Amino acid sequence: MAEACITFSDLTLGYNNHPAVHHLTGTVAKGSLTAIVGANGSGKSTLMKGIVGVLKPIAGHVSVKSGNRIAYLPQQSELDRSFPARVVDLVSLGLWPQRGLLGRHRKEDGEAVSRALVAVGLEGFEKRPLDTLSGGQLQRALFARVLVQDADLILLDEPFNAIDMKTLSDLIALIKRWHQESRTILVVAHDFDLVREHFPEALLLARQPIAWGDARKTLAPENLLRARQFHEAWDESAPWCGPDATHDHAGGEHHHHHDEHHASNAIRQGAA
Amino acid sequence: MEAVYQWLLAPFLDFAFMQRALSGSLLLSLASCPVGVFLMLRRMSLTGDAMAHGILPGAAAGFLLFGLQIVPMTIGGLIAGMVVALGSGAVARFTVQKEDASMAAFYLISLAVGVLIVSLRGSSVDLMHVLFGTVLALNDAALTLIGLITVVTLISLAIFWRALVAECMDPLFLRSVSKLGTPVHFIFLALVVLNLVGGFQALGTLLSVGLMMLPAAAARFWTVRVEPMCLLATVIGMASCVSGLLLSYHFSLPSGPAIILSAGVVYIASILVGSRGVLGTRNRPSRHRTA
Numbered sequence: 373m374a375e376a377c378i379t380f381s382d383l384t385l386g387y388n389n390h391p392a393v394h395h396l397t398g399t400v401a402k403g404s405l406t407a408i409v410g411a412n413g414s415g416k417s418t419l420m421k422g423i424v425g426v427l428k429p430i431a432g433h434v435s436v437k438s439g440n441r442i443a444y445l446p447q448q449s450e451l452d453r454s455f456p457a458r459v460v461d462l463v464s465l466g467l468w469p470q471r472g473l474l475g476r477h478r479k480e481d482g483e484a485v486s487r488a489l490v491a492v493g494l495e496g497f498e499k500r501p502l503d504t505l506s507g508g509q510l511q512r513a514l515f516a517r518v519l520v521q522d523a524d525l526i527l528l529d530e531p532f533n534a535i536d537m538k539t540l541s542d543l544i545a546l547i548k549r550w551h552q553e554s555r556t557i558l559v560v561a562h563d564f565d566l567v568r569e570h571f572p573e574a575l576l577l578a579r580q581p582i583a584w585g586d587a588r589k590t591l592a593p594e595n596l597l598r599a600r601q602f603h604e605a606w607d608e609s610a611p612w613c614g615p616d617a618t619h620d621h622a623g624g625e626h627h628h629h630h631d632e633h634h635a636s637n638a639i640r641q642g643a644a
Numbered sequence: 645m646e647a648v649y650q651w652l653l654a655p656f657l658d659f660a661f662m663q664r665a666l667s668g669s670l671l672l673s674l675a676s677c678p679v680g681v682f683l684m685l686r687r688m689s690l691t692g693d694a695m696a697h698g699i700l701p702g703a704a705a706g707f708l709l710f711g712l713q714i715v716p717m718t719i720g721g722l723i724a725g726m727v728v729a730l731g732s733g734a735v736a737r738f739t740v741q742k743e744d745a746s747m748a749a750f751y752l753i754s755l756a757v758g759v760l761i762v763s764l765r766g767s768s769v770d771l772m773h774v775l776f777g778t779v780l781a782l783n784d785a786a787l788t789l790i791g792l793i794t795v796v797t798l799i800s801l802a803i804f805w806r807a808l809v810a811e812c813m814d815p816l817f818l819r820s821v822s823k824l825g826t827p828v829h830f831i832f833l834a835l836v837v838l839n840l841v842g843g844f845q846a847l848g849t850l851l852s853v854g855l856m857m858l859p860a861a862a863a864r865f866w867t868v869r870v871e872p873m874c875l876l877a878t879v880i881g882m883a884s885c886v887s888g889l890l891l892s893y894h895f896s897l898p899s900g901p902a903i904i905l906s907a908g909v910v911y912i913a914s915i916l917v918g919s920r921g922v923l924g925t926r927n928r929p930s931r932h933r934t935a
Binding site: 462 | 819821
């Protein structure tokens with residue numbers, strides 16, 4: 373078993389007491405490349421926020437092995453595109469982990485930024501104001517920032533949305549390069565074919581983990597069918613989840629469910 | 645030559661009160677114009693306005709207890725401003741309510757308290773004094789205070805520059821790499837209060853926000869980078885102070901409004917002729933490049 377980079381122990385994340393990620397247990401191995409898949413509202417982005425630490429768990433723990441630098445590309449970037457800045461200024465934000473608040477930006481930092489821009493195909497865009505970029509160009513610039521961050525753990529939340537084929541294949545190539553450099557990468561994606569083709573591992577979420585392990589096995593039809601059967605809406609009268617509620621008749625079925633998921637999860641991980 | 649001298653230099657060379665007014669307002673521009681640029685970029689332009697009202701009860705309490713004296717009024721204003729800034733900032737950060745609503749609530753409460761306090765003792769003349777300031781009557785204590793505020797502001801901006809830019813440009817990114825996001829927001833709000841308090845000696849609570857926002861808003865029409873924008877705003881602020889004081893001297897106008905109106909003229913001119921202004925962007929170029 374490879375060294376763990378992220379460990380989830382009975383992790384529940386959510387909003388207003390309603391779980392969005394429910395009882396997730398398992399580890400993400402160091403150097404692994406995992407796709408996180410599932411329907412809208414199945415908890416993919418929430419899981420990412422939990423790993424970064426932007427969202428605190430309702431129950432359980434998530435721990436990232438110390439010494440791992442995290443780079444996080446959120447689905448809904450809070451980037452203010454009207455901010456008066458150039459592409460280099462945006463990408464240079466990625467120097468924060470190395471230089472922090474007061475560290476001087478050195479010559480090699482500038483070179484790292486230039487290399488990153490070349491790597492994402494944005495050579496010659498250095499001085500362009502942010503508000504003149506197209507959606508795909510902005511996404512490339514954000515990838516360049518992730519490159520500059522030089523992180524050990526890279527979290528990409530739906531990086532392939534609204535992107536043309538050329539940009540897509542460039543971004544996939546970058547992800548593969550990171551994988552070869554044995555960085556740990558988690559990517560939220562919706563395109564199953566793309567996941568089967570490019571990702572060794574996958575985690576299928578439907579609030580509870582449905583399957584986790586080898587990407588092709590995880591995306592098998594019976595798992596996808598089960599993933600589709602979850603109710604996205606919150607139930608205000610849903611029973612409380614926890615040891616006190618186990619004997620509650622109404623909660624019986626609910627618990628039955630995730631015991632089953634725990635079991636299947638364990639099996640599939642063993643198989644992977 | 646003689647006329648130019650008489651018009652532009654003589655007022656400042658001949659009169660000590662004009663020199664004080666000039667140095668006070670220039671120092672103030674140096675600090676509050678860059679702060680105004682960030683207020684504008686964070687879409688908090690009206691926050692400065694609200695905060696300026698929020699200062700009133702503290703200044704009024706100082707006035708009630710010690711009369712028309714700079715130091716107690718300033719300290720009072722500082723306390724009231726901090727309560728409004730930190731209170732509304734905390735509500736916005738930690739509850740579902742956004743900053744515009746919480747700020748409005750806090751400053752309205754504060755303003756009502758302020759008017760109440762002023763009415764306990766003063767006539768409406770006193771209220772006018774608190775609201776509109778007296779740049780032509782800056783004493784040593786007031787100048788020292790403005791100087792201190794300028795130094796503190798510039799040092800803080802220099803230290804937290806990178807975090808402030810990151811927090812404005814991409815707050816979620818800053819949160820993912822550092823825990824500085826929330827502290828830097830509050831430090832920034834504190835700087836806003838500090839500069840408004842510094843300004844209210846000279847311009848009054850209502851107009852001090854003008855020297856903060858108008859140069860920043862004007863500079864937005866000229867540049868696409870934040871560093872030159874701050875420099876340009878400062879230059880516009882300083883020029884407005886010189887021009888406002890001269891107009892005030894030659895035409896016996898109240899100095900505060902004269903300064904703010906000078907900045908207002910620059911703002912309106914910038915809307916029209918700035919490189920990113922109306923004429924610059926509306927005018928269709930007759931030619932375009934192939935790529």
